[in-house]
Amino acid sequence: MIYLTLFWTFFKIGLFTFGGGYAMIPLIQDAVFTNNWITGEEFINFIAVSESTPGPFAINMATYVGSQVAGADGVFAGILGAGCATLGVVTPSFVIILLVAKCFDKFRNHKIVAGCMKGLKPAVVGLIAAAMLSIGKTVLFPNGFSWEVFTNAPIYLSLAIFAIMTVLAFKKTHPIVIVCISAVIGITVGLLLPLPIV
Secondary structure (H helix, E strand, O other): OHHHHHHHHHHHHHHHOOOOHHHHHHHHHHHHHHOOOOOHHHHHHHHHHHHHOOOOHHHHHHHHHHHHHHHHHOHHHHHHHHHHHHHHHHHHHHHHHHHHHHHHHHHOOOHHHHHHHHHHHHHHHHHHHHHHHHHHHHHHOOOOOOHHHHHOHHHHHHHHHHHHHHHHHHOOOOHHHHHHHHHHHHHHHHHHOOOOOO
16 A cells, blocks of 8 residues: 555655755655656656755655655545655654653763764765765766766756855855745746756
8 A cells, every 4th residue: 555655665764864854865765766656857856846845854855755656546645645654754753852852861971872973974964965966967967977968058057056056155145045046046047948857
């Protein structure tokens, strides 16, 4: 049954991922591609929508994937699928936070706990970097690396947007301003220069 599969898949993702939503991207990507639930293009779109809508990134991703996968059977099925995937991804964190809150003060200075926390930091950075590289490859080099990529507009637009956002981030521009500027750039480019997404 698809609802149990969605719950169990996202439960495992929520249970074994440390470092927040971005660290979950490689696991979510592996799960949805292994099960043939969505395409690479849909996955990139889900990331964009999940990032730009209110709420935690991982929960938004789980909700969108659940609704897309189960939604083929109707609106109610889509809502139920979204609920199962969302419940699956939040349940481990909820239980773990409750347990940690009871025990953390006792063990926060323990050598093993401190070592685990130090060891998790580079792992989280690695997961986020893996997600960035994977998504970047899908967006910029969908057919593999070739010099022809540099003759197309998408790579230059992506680099220009990245440069603008980097400058804005270093100037300590408010995140809402960055999101609004990104939306305006995306809509303008989409209207003036429709780009094929592969």
